[in-house]
Amino acid sequence: MLILTRKLGEDISIGDNIKIKVVSIKGRQVKIGIDAPKSMQVHRGEIYELIKEENKKAAGARRDLVDKIAARIGKEA
Numbered sequence: 001m002l003i004l005t006r007k008l009g010e011d012i013s014i015g016d017n018i019k020i021k022v023v024s025i026k027g028r029q030v031k032i033g034i035d036a037p038k039s040m041q042v043h044r045g046e047i048y049e050l051i052k053e054e055n056k057k058a059a060g061a062r063r064d065l066v067d068k069i070a071a072r073i074g075k076e077a
Helices: 045-076
Strands: 011-014 018-026 029-035
16 A cells, blocks of 8 residues: 655646545545546445445346256256
């Protein structure tokens, strides 16, 4: 993990397409702005974890459906 110190208004560049800027600091809270291509999804960490969990559940449900269809085709054949 790279750890950097930035002051208000300073930014960090990631490659050619992503820029993270310190927008405001109030007490222990820091607001950042993220400039990234529209094709790139940007999520808060806790939201990203929820999305990953939902994707795992959906993949499991699809796997169950495929197994049921395969079993049914096998029985009819």
